[in-house]
Amino acid sequence: MPTRRSHTKSRKGCLECKRRHVKCDEGIPKCTLCRKRRLECSYPPPNEDADSPQRSSINQDDLESNTALTGELPPATRMLEARLFHQYMTSTYHTLAQDGLSANHLSLNVPRLATSFVYLLDSIYALSALHLASVEADNRVPWLDAALRYQSQACSGLGKVLVDITTQEYEPAFVSSIFIMLFAMGYRVISVDSKPPDPLSLVREIRTLISGPAMLFDKIVKGGFTAQLEHWMHVPDTKESLPDGTHTKKIITSLDRLHTTIDMDKGPHHSTYRVNWQQLYQAIEPWPKIGPQGGPLAWPLFLSDEFLALIQNGDWIARVLFLHYGTAMRLLCHRWYVRDWGRRLVLATLEPLDDIPPEWVDTISWIRQAAERED
Known part of the structure; x- marks a missing residue:
């Protein structure tokens, strides 16, 4: 009786190799076969096995318990995580640092915290x-x-911590929430989503994401305990490394003209215009210093529901102020997680507009040119 041939197909191979029923060497980020054929190579989530339809019904807690008992992770996972941590320590942390903000916190203190808090480690991987x-x-x-898988794990882990957070968790939760926020922004520009973004939905999402780090920052500052990231929290002169003085001056000049229009307005929304104008002005005027308000990136945090409702209802003063925020985000276009985010926001806001009131034609023309400018 002939002996039965042993199973040679990889159980954890990429989806393309599984589809072709060939053995996968599980290379990261691409297996050898996909690389040679120049195919897109993607792997199923860690808790799935395409060879076993029943695998997806296994409880995730059971999988984690089994891993804990054996003390082992699949070789592909270990190699992937080693590559991601190496990427963070040699490159990614550099892209997050700013003039005046010591990179030591990102390269030393944050990784040290991540060795004790797995959700922070997952956010680093993501x-x-x-x-x-x-x-x-x-x-x-x-x-x-891979980024989406680790982002999901980081969000899940952080969510559990925030239910009943202790002072010990403030700092790792703060850093993790910042990384999660940057990921959410960056994914939209890097994934090259073909669907045009809804500007107000984007800003509401960013406002929600920023509110997490802001709340934790407030707890750390007011907590009265020794913080590993204390110096990071109190850097008054943080600067961007690539200032664009000409563009900043043009935004400020345009905002000054808008302020004159707001002062002349005697309608019921006058105070709403003034408050949101002031917040945006304070975010841009110190450039290249970030300023105490967190720069243009943090402006959505201060937006009121009333102001967003005005934009949604077609109020032109609110709409033009909102478009200035989009042009201000171009100041951050050299950052890989921002890129053309501001441009996309401006163009998506302008796209449905047919009839522009005569008094806004010049302003809208300048905003469009500023957004479409190649950097």
């Missing part, structure tokens, strides 16, 4: 995978797949 997706165009899809 952001590093997204960074790799931004620089390795040929491997963008598998890196995005």
